[in-house]
Each structure stands twice: as structure tokens, then as C-alpha cells.
Amino acid sequence: MSVLPTREGLEPPVTVDRREGPYGEVVLRRRGGHYEIIANGCFLMDTADGRSERLLVRAALDLLPGAGRSVLIGGLGVGFSLAHAAAEPRWERIVVVEREGAIVDWHRAGPLAAFSAGALEDPRVTVVHADLVAHLAADGPGYDALCLDIDNGPDWTVSDANAGLYGPAGLAAAHRRLNPGGVLAVWSAQPSAAFEQALRDAGFAGVHTLQVAVERGVPDVVHLARRA
Template sequence: MLTADLAPITPGAEPVTGAQHDGECIDTAAVPGGGTLRLMRFGSSFSIQLGEDELMGSDACQSEEALADLAIERMGEQHDRILIGGLGMGFTLKAALAALPASSSVVVAELVPQVVRWARAELAHLYGAALDDPRLTLDIRDVHDVIAEADGQFDAILLDVDNGPDGFIRPANDRLYCNWGLRDARRALRPGGILAVWSAYPDDAFRDRLEAAGFGVEEVELADELGADRAPYTIWLATRPLTAE
């Protein structure tokens, strides 16, 4: 189910050189609050970029899939409702749907409507049937707002909306990772629920903030599948305690 009307795509064919390695810009999308996303094609590969910085690429999906798999492994039998922040290229969503039972529901909060349009068009081959899964609800708005309105509604919250625990996409995203934002996330989870956060880099201060917000924290490093010379990814798995504190 979609909670916003989506207009048709207006594709472009803008050649890009230099830092983007002679790729073709298929389309662009304005990010609310500033910035522009670019959907790039490099031969048979696709990339979503913010300016000249790549946010995700179709050739690397293991860490995005692990974001879902690691969280669901730790949820036990408690998996009624999951929130995913950021649609991206659908890797986390597809992994979640594959691992969850038919009785579960998955909400994906996506800030940029154009990303959903890409998922239905140029990137449809990456999604398969995921967007038509009856367990899925697409909520076209800021994941922060979804979290802030929730009160013990989710068994897991999976965040992959920036390159790490800071407002990389837009400064307003800092509120997801600050002390009070993490307390909001804890309140949005049911007891025993998991907050999972993907990052391209480690951040000891963020781990400290998770613990200060009342989470039990596990930190997992994942090798970059594109090469051993690349820095590993980090996923934080923060659990809300089963008992009230």
C-alpha cells in the first residue's frame, strides 16, 4: 500500500564524468531540506548518489541484506511488525520479506517519492515482486516522524538512511542518532525489540549514546564484498530490555 500519489518518471540522459566515472545520469530527485539524489547507470550496474558521493550500488548488497538478517535472527518469535528506514535498492526489504513469516507486516518509510518511482521502473529488476508483497506498506515520509509517533508498535527498526549515524543525506537526520532521537526509537519498540543501524564506518560515540539511551548493544563488522582493501561496514544491534527500567 502506498500512502502518497506518485507522478510518472521523467527520465534524463545526462552524461557524467570525473568523480562519477563516465556514468549516465538517468534521473534526479530533490531531497526535502536540500540536496539532490542522482540515479546513475554504469553499463549494467546502477548507483544512487548524493552529489558525487555514492549512497548505494547494485553490485554490493550483502551488508544491506545483513541489516535485516542479523536483526531478525535476534528477534526470536517476536516479529509481528518491522519498520525499515530507507527503501534504497530494496536489498534490506527483500531480505526481511524472505526471512519473515506470512503473518508479519513491514513498513518502509521513504522520504523521497522518486526513489519509489525508480523501484517501479529502472530498478524493478532488483526488487522482483517485493513491492507487491501483501505484508508491505510504503509510507512516503520521514522515518523520524514514523518513529516519533509510534509507542511500542515495532518489533524491529532497521535504519539505512545515511552513510552512518549522522545527518549525511540532510542535517535533519541527526535527530535520528542523537540522545533524544534514540530514546524515541527505544519507546517505539516493544520490549525485546531491536534497533539496527547500518554504517560505512565505526563510531564509538554512537555506541555510547545507544547504551545511554537504555539499549543493550552488539556491534558487528562486515567485510566489504567489493574488496579486502576497503574498510568494513558496521551494524549496531541495539535491544530494548524486556523489563522496564
């Protein structure tokens, strides 16, 4: 697992909060005017650029006709995906699954509240404090979209247990929790041809990838697929 890369020319980070939980250490840091979430020494995301996190939700909705739609957002993160979903009236039911209680706290009464923009108070929004892999595997209601962003991608997970989400069992669970015609959207810090093939092997249709160029390195991507 890599650590946060050096960012030349930027201010050194300041730790705002540090928590130990059942999945290890999670840290909120401030760097200049932005915040960063670090889990077990692995950089997850920051508030500097939310384009790909918004695309995760928007691209899924674009593939769904009509209104009255339901979405599960896997990972609250810095709140960009949730805020974007709450701003769209076509989402009738929005469920956020987040396993780190600290992250929920930082949005309810902390500095990340500005980025989720009050979405946690939206009556359409329900926050579930649970592990996403276990939540999808359990019995529960179906969704029109699953928008998942809990790792740096299928090939770069925050914890070993998360790897199961991108394998046959995890994708079968996601397929089962989608309504017919529903969309699976998965965020990644890099493209993964192997994951695209895994989606096809799991019975998903319309597999494709959207890219968002970043300042340095390979683009962020959103992997998209549908339950036929």
C-alpha cells in the same frame, strides 16, 4: 559532506533520472551493469554488493524468537533490505519509510524494480512516504525491529536534519517505538564507538557491532541493540 569517490577502472556513470524534491537533489545513475543513488552530491548506495544491507535485516531477525514479527525498514534505497525481509515468512508486517518519492518510483516502474524483486506488491508490505526522523517521533504502532539505513552512518549523514536520529531524542524515539525485547539495527559505512556509547546511554542493552569487509577501506557495519 563528501562526494562519490573516484572508482578507478570503472565505466563513467550515466544519469538515468534526476529529481529535485523538498530535501534537495536525488539522482539515479547507471555505471556498467549497476545503479547508484546520489543525494545532494553524496553517494548513498549502489547495487554492486548488498551483503551488509541484507545483514541489517537478517541480524535483527536472528535476535528475535518466534514468528509473527513486525519490522520497520528505514530507507528503501536500492531494495536489498526490503527484498530480503519479504523473502522471510517470519516477518508478518513490513513497513518501509522512504522520504524520496523518486526512489519509490524507481522501484515501482523503473530499473530498481529488479532489485526489490516485487516486494512492494507483497501484501505484508506497506510503503510510507515520510521523513524517518519525524515518523519515529510521532505516535504510532510498535515494532519488533527497526532496521535503519538512511545515511552513510551516524557520523556521515545525508542531511543535517538526519543527525537527530542518532542523538538522545532520536534514540529515545526509536526505543519508544520498539516492542519490549525489540531490536534496533543501524547500517553504517564505518564503525562508531561514539554511537555504541550513545545507544547504551539511551537505555539499550546488548549493544554490539557486526562487520562486513569491503574491497577497499574500512568495513561496512551494522550496529545492533535491544530494548530490554
